[in-house]
Amino acid sequence: MNLLEILSYGFIQRALLAGTLIALLCSVLGVFLVLRRLSLIGDGLAHVTFGSTAIALALKFYSVMSLLVTMPIVLLASLGILKLTEKGRLSGDAAIGLVSALGISAGIILASVGGGYNVDLLSYLFGNILSIRSEEVVIAALLCLGVMLMLTLYYHELFAISFSDELAKVSGIHTSFINALLVLLTALSVVLAMKLVGIMLISSLLIVPAAGALQLARGFKVCIMLAAVQGCSSVLIGIIVSIMANLPASATIVLVNLLFFAAACTIRRFIYPAHSN
Amino acid sequence: MRISVVVIFMVYCALFLSGCKKTEVAPVPGLQVVTTLFPLYDFARTIAGDKAQVTMLLPPGVEPHTFEPKPEEMIRIGRAGLFIYTSKYMEPWAEKIISGIESKTLRVVNAGERASYRTASGQDEHSHDRKGMDPHIWLDFSNASLMVDTILAGFVAADPGNGTLYRQNAEALKVQLAALDQRYRSSLSTCSTRKLLHGGHYTFGYLAGRYNLDYYALSGLSSDAEPSAERMIALVREIKTSGIRYLFAEELLSPRLTETLAKEAGVGVLMLHGAHNVSRDDLSRSVSFFDLMERNLEQLQKGLSCRAK
Numbered sequence: 001m002n003l004l005e006i007l008s009y010g011f012i013q014r015a016l017l018a019g020t021l022i023a024l025l026c027s028v029l030g031v032f033l034v035l036r037r038l039s040l041i042g043d044g045l046a047h048v049t050f051g052s053t054a055i056a057l058a059l060k061f062y063s064v065m066s067l068l069v070t071m072p073i074v075l076l077a078s079l080g081i082l083k084l085t086e087k088g089r090l091s092g093d094a095a096i097g098l099v100s101a102l103g104i105s106a107g108i109i110l111a112s113v114g115g116g117y118n119v120d121l122l123s124y125l126f127g128n129i130l131s132i133r134s135e136e137v138v139i140a141a142l143l144c145l146g147v148m149l150m151l152t153l154y155y156h157e158l159f160a161i162s163f164s165d166e167l168a169k170v171s172g173i174h175t176s177f178i179n180a181l182l183v184l185l186t187a188l189s190v191v192l193a194m195k196l197v198g199i200m201l202i203s204s205l206l207i208v209p210a211a212g213a214l215q216l217a218r219g220f221k222v223c224i225m226l227a228a229v230q231g232c233s234s235v236l237i238g239i240i241v242s243i244m245a246n247l248p249a250s251a252t253i254v255l256v257n258l259l260f261f262a263a264a265c266t267i268r269r270f271i272y273p274a275h276s277n
Numbered sequence: 278m279r280i281s282v283v284v285i286f287m288v289y290c291a292l293f294l295s296g297c298k299k300t301e302v303a304p305v306p307g308l309q310v311v312t313t314l315f316p317l318y319d320f321a322r323t324i325a326g327d328k329a330q331v332t333m334l335l336p337p338g339v340e341p342h343t344f345e346p347k348p349e350e351m352i353r354i355g356r357a358g359l360f361i362y363t364s365k366y367m368e369p370w371a372e373k374i375i376s377g378i379e380s381k382t383l384r385v386v387n388a389g390e391r392a393s394y395r396t397a398s399g400q401d402e403h404s405h406d407r408k409g410m411d412p413h414i415w416l417d418f419s420n421a422s423l424m425v426d427t428i429l430a431g432f433v434a435a436d437p438g439n440g441t442l443y444r445q446n447a448e449a450l451k452v453q454l455a456a457l458d459q460r461y462r463s464s465l466s467t468c469s470t471r472k473l474l475h476g477g478h479y480t481f482g483y484l485a486g487r488y489n490l491d492y493y494a495l496s497g498l499s500s501d502a503e504p505s506a507e508r509m510i511a512l513v514r515e516i517k518t519s520g521i522r523y524l525f526a527e528e529l530l531s532p533r534l535t536e537t538l539a540k541e542a543g544v545g546v547l548m549l550h551g552a553h554n555v556s557r558d559d560l561s562r563s564v565s566f567f568d569l570m571e572r573n574l575e576q577l578q579k580g581l582s583c584r585a586k
Binding site: 111 | 506536
């Protein structure tokens with residue numbers, strides 16, 4: 001099968017396009033999240049989405065309408081994670097774990113109390129990068145554009161809180177607003193993007209490109225760019241490789257991403273020998 | 278702090294009491310039968326008539342592979358006289374449940390023990406999927422008939438007093454299954470194509486095998502496996518070259534992937550029912566296995582362009 005023929009299929013084109021947009025979005029957001037020690041927020045919010053989808057189905061909100069129920073709950077949950085780290089003397093991972101456990105247990109209980117469903121819940125919850133619809137490419141583009149715009153507008157504030165909350169506060173930044181902005185943008189991206197490409201891909205695109213870029217980058221802007229390049233190229237390469245090697249697309253993208261990370265670690269040993277170890 | 282401890286304690290007490298109240302139901306007279314999946318439930322309730330009470334363990338709409346019983350359901354199984362499951366391939370959890378129940382009166386029926394099994398790997402040469410037994414045995418109606426025999430044997434052993442009635446009901450059920458089989462055979466012999474293309478995970482191998490249809494499913498037996506792009510492309514090509522007009526999707530599961538492929542190939546989507554479980558709406562309308570299979574036959578006749586009878 002030659003490449004040109006493969007590219008003539010609509011679903012491959014949409015996967016490449018929407019996949020790249022979502023990778024860009026996630027890898028840039030990921031740099032801030034990894035530095036704020038909120039790397040696993042993607043997984044945590046996915047579990048909350050599971051729980052809130054059960055509520056949506058119990059209230060008879062189906063398909064797109066279910067977002068009316070899930071979106072506010074997930075946004076609130078993301079603020080809850082933030083509050084737990086600020087007020088509850090908890091670190092980010094424990095706060096995420098707590099909220100995630102609440103989400104998944106609530107979902108299971110509601111599913112049981114509700115007496116079952118008309119559909120298999122899990123098969124509707126997560127998308128697949130190869131089954132993106134045309135209108136969803138538009139959603140991905142708008143989401144990417146919106147989040148990038150906000151990140152650019154508040155770049156300096158976000159940069160400041162990524163390294164030290166106290167220092168940022170002292171220099172007159174509304175840290176609670178900026179923190180809230182970061183987690184809300186993340187929650188919005190996770191809920192929408194999960195429906196398009198599935199949670200495994202979202203979670204890994206939030207963490208791995210940032211982790212790879214942090215191995216090499218000396219400046220913050222360079223780090224963001226490296227993460228974006230790694231995220232986007234792993235989606236493009238991953239999709240092509242998955243077709244050539246007859247492998248599932250999402251898992252291949254994740255593996256390509258991890259290879260990039262390993263390469264970054266190796267390169268780091270050569271260019272900054274004094275700093276490694 | 279102390280108040281919250283008291284509140285939590287009270288909540289626990291309330292939960293405990295309500296839990297006890299629920300399980301202390303007075304025993305209902307007659308044979309109690311617990312079944313796992315929908316076909317067994319439907320066959321068992323037909324055989325039972327009004328002499329036994331049949332319940333289905335799986336909540337509507339839930340995937341059978343990932344089921345976990347509630348404590349109350351474990352108690353219900355412990356008090357039942359008959360527990361019916363399909364096979365170890367379909368409900369790997371069933372044997373675990375049974376081994377955890379200490380009941381001298383409970384009779385366990387493996388309904389699929391006499392059925393003839395097919396492997397799912399025979400689907401085509403592209404497939405490198407896990408080789409495994411296809412557990413959807415009831416979609417071959419001769420197997421369904423054998424399952425009725427096995428279930429009947431369980432009923433008669435558990436409640437010999439009503440044996441004659443159970444035998445009569447089972448006999449009527451088998452006549453109905455044979456008639457259904459005959460209808461499928463004659464309707465599907467007139468189709469202009471024999472290719473049954475399914476944009477989902479491998480389910481309808483028995484049905485296709487019995488009526489000489491070529492079955493091609495997008496992914497293997499496991500319902501959570503992700504299909505590769507190459508298989509998706511191969512399926513689109515197959516649709517285009519063979520001039521098929523419909524791609525099939527499975528009810529209860531998200532038709533997203535199937536719709537994507539159907540759109541790509543410019544064909545329609547039709548739904549087939551795997552019948553292992555039913556939706557909440559269908560259950561409350563108390564549809565039967567035969568209703569679902571008649572629905573499937575209509576969809577097949579349309580999708581494979583069969584002559585209307």
